[in-house]
Amino acid sequence: MKKYAIYGALLSVLLSACAQDPAKTGDGADGKGQAAGAQTSGASVNGVDGSLLKGNLSAPPKNVTGILAQRVIYFDYDSAAIRSEFRAVLDAHATFTKANPKAKLNLQGHADERGSRDYNVALGQRRAESVNKAMGLLGVNNGQMEAVSFGEEKPAVEGHDEAAWSKNRRVELRYAGE
Amino acid sequence: MHRLIKPRSLLVLWLAAFAWPAWAAMTIEIVGGAGNRIPVAVVPFAASGTADNPAEVVAADLERSGVFRLIDSRDAGPLPSEPQDVRFPVWRGKGADAMVIGQVLPASGGRFEVRFRLFDVVKGAQLAGMSYTVSAQNLRAVAHKIADVVYEKLTGEPGVFSTRIAYILKRGGRYELQVSDFDGYNSITVTNSPEPLISPAWSPDGSRLAYVSFEEKKPVVYVQNIFDGKRRAVASFKGSNSAPAWAPDGRRLAVALSKDAVSQIYLIDVEGGAPKRLMESPALDTEPIFSPDGRMLYFTSDRGGSPQIYRMSLDGGPAKRVTFDGGYNVSPALSPDGKIMAFVHRREGRDLVATMDLATGQTQVLTDTNHDESPSFAPNGRMILYATRVGGRGMLATVSVDGLVKQRLSQTGDLREPAWAPLRNQ
Numbered sequence: 001m002k003k004y005a006i007y008g009a010l011l012s013v014l015l016s017a018c019a020q021d022p023a024k025t026g027d028g029a030d031g032k033g034q035a036a037g038a039q040t041s042g043a044s045v046n047g048v049d050g051s052l053l054k055g056n057l058s059a060p061p062k063n064v065t066g067i068l069a070q071r072v073i074y075f076d077y078d079s080a081a082i083r084s085e086f087r088a089v090l091d092a093h094a095t096f097t098k099a100n101p102k103a104k105l106n107l108q109g110h111a112d113e114r115g116s117r118d119y120n121v122a123l124g125q126r127r128a129e130s131v132n133k134a135m136g137l138l139g140v141n142n143g144q145m146e147a148v149s150f151g152e153e154k155p156a157v158e159g160h161d162e163a164a165w166s167k168n169r170r171v172e173l174r175y176a177g178e
Numbered sequence: 179m180h181r182l183i184k185p186r187s188l189l190v191l192w193l194a195a196f197a198w199p200a201w202a203a204m205t206i207e208i209v210g211g212a213g214n215r216i217p218v219a220v221v222p223f224a225a226s227g228t229a230d231n232p233a234e235v236v237a238a239d240l241e242r243s244g245v246f247r248l249i250d251s252r253d254a255g256p257l258p259s260e261p262q263d264v265r266f267p268v269w270r271g272k273g274a275d276a277m278v279i280g281q282v283l284p285a286s287g288g289r290f291e292v293r294f295r296l297f298d299v300v301k302g303a304q305l306a307g308m309s310y311t312v313s314a315q316n317l318r319a320v321a322h323k324i325a326d327v328v329y330e331k332l333t334g335e336p337g338v339f340s341t342r343i344a345y346i347l348k349r350g351g352r353y354e355l356q357v358s359d360f361d362g363y364n365s366i367t368v369t370n371s372p373e374p375l376i377s378p379a380w381s382p383d384g385s386r387l388a389y390v391s392f393e394e395k396k397p398v399v400y401v402q403n404i405f406d407g408k409r410r411a412v413a414s415f416k417g418s419n420s421a422p423a424w425a426p427d428g429r430r431l432a433v434a435l436s437k438d439a440v441s442q443i444y445l446i447d448v449e450g451g452a453p454k455r456l457m458e459s460p461a462l463d464t465e466p467i468f469s470p471d472g473r474m475l476y477f478t479s480d481r482g483g484s485p486q487i488y489r490m491s492l493d494g495g496p497a498k499r500v501t502f503d504g505g506y507n508v509s510p511a512l513s514p515d516g517k518i519m520a521f522v523h524r525r526e527g528r529d530l531v532a533t534m535d536l537a538t539g540q541t542q543v544l545t546d547t548n549h550d551e552s553p554s555f556a557p558n559g560r561m562i563l564y565a566t567r568v569g570g571r572g573m574l575a576t577v578s579v580d581g582l583v584k585q586r587l588s589q590t591g592d593l594r595e596p597a598w599a600p601l602r603n604q
Contacts, residue, residue, distance in 0.1 A: 116508040117376050118421040119478055121397055122441035122464045125418045129440050148396035149418045153374035
């Protein structure tokens with residue numbers, strides 16, 4: 001069941017990415033080629049400003065605004081399925097990463113505090129791998145990403161209720177060097 | 179495998195170098211009937227010039243084992259410290275089956291001589307008597323040794339009062355891997371980091387700790403010698419590296435790696451080398467532990483839809499599910515004889531320490547708190563050390579394997595991830 005949900009989410013991410021992105025030459029294509037295309041148009045692609053697609057950045061600028069400023073994907077309890085509301089965030093980061101081959105994405109999975117710490121490392125890893133897979137389907141080179149887990153060890157919000165837990169079940173997108 | 183210095187001499191060095199009390203007090207809670215506990219009187223030792231009376235440490239050790247019931251020695255008239263002063267009828271009248279007397283005498287060089295005797299009160303006969311000469315810093319260690327002798331004479335099994343524990347202390351935004359006496363005294367910091375540390379595991383000879391550190395912004399498994407501090411990253415593959423467990427031979431670790439799939443179990447040589455994947459499952463597998471004979475592996479997996487404990491033979495064959503009751507059973511630990519499994523069992527949203535008799539499948543829930551984690555057996559199998567949370571702060575606690583005696587280790591920091599060290603070879 002869980003798996004179908006994940007694949008369903010991935011498929012819709014993929015489809016929406018293709019549908020919304022006429023400039024794209026195809027997922028899995030060389031990021032540089034797309035970057036060049038995006039640069040000449042000067043327009044934004046998947047919410048990413050064309051000036052950020054020149055191919056020489058290792059991370060989005062600190063003052064970046066818009067969708068690329070979003071770095072966190074949240075998850076349901078005991079789930080690694082990517083919720084549809086986060087598709088655009090992944091689209092934007094995939095577009096940026098493909099256009100900037102030097103960029104290296106660290107996908108950091110997290111779990112809420114309930115249960116075993118070791119098991120939660122595995123749960124966080126599953127979430128990070130889920131994002132890794134989605135980004136791969138969006139054409140990001142696997143060599144530019146590493147999915148890792150912090151388990152329950154780095155909560156975003158301290159607290160012992162669902163309000164805190166729902167903010168802690170997450171994957172953070174961090175770029176190397178940031 | 180080599181050892182640089184003999185453990186026994188190390189203990190002395192270690193206690194001398196790092197003797198300060200870390201925790202203020204021990205809270206002991208007796209929850210069950212006293213039915214089959216051995217009534218023992220531990221008479222305060224005749225002493226002058228020592229801060230702690232060894233008898234207090236001996237009595238606390240015996241009580242927290244869950245095997246003994248302490249007989250109050252007040253109102254017994256003058257307290258004996260020499261065998262000829264013991265009036266056995268008085269102690270029989272107070273219900274004692276056994277009693278401990280002793281004294282602390284000044285010795286040369288500012289040291290102390292500690293003498294004790296253990297009596298069978300019913301027969302009026304001496305069961306043990308020993309003398310130790312030590313520095314003031316080692317008085318607690320001697321008291322633990324005395325408790326070990328008493329425990330072994332009266333139960334026929336080795337005591338664990340001279341053993342150590344490892345755990346993670348979080349304080350001031352840093353994480354410290356600490357080792358202390360089993361009662362929390364004499365703590366030393368083995369390593370510390372601004373990033374989380376989890377999952378300490380003792381090597382079978384008690385000289386090294388495997389653990390997981392996030393200092394590289396991802397989980398990496400290290401092995402560190404606690405005596406010389408040298409450490410090595412044993413598993414640092416792409417993705418996450420976690421949940422180390424020692425094989426009984428002390429040469430290999432079982433670990434959970436995500437290098438090929440989300441979380442799978444591998445064997446890896448402690449000295450390095452390529453990990454060997456033990457099985458391929460489409461699920462998330464983690465928390466491996468070896469059976470004491472090294473032939474079986476117990477682990478947690480969600481292959482059946484919820485996290486449960488499974489076991490597999492290292493000789494091959496399919497994994498078999500071990501836990502069935504409830505939707506969340508994790509963190510297996512095995513008693514030293516391999517007959518009892520402790521684990522964390524979720525019931526009505528509460529995580530509790532439970533045991534299972536592996537021959538019969540009989541399960542018993544031992545604790546009644548809410549956030550119990552990381553059970554770990556005493557080396558004689560009689561107590562289980564675990565982490566719990568009180569008032570939002572991590573604490574360590576022990577429970578006797580029959581669930582009757584519980585205690586918390588009181589301390590000032592936030593503690594988690596305890597692991598009970600094996601018995602030292604002495």
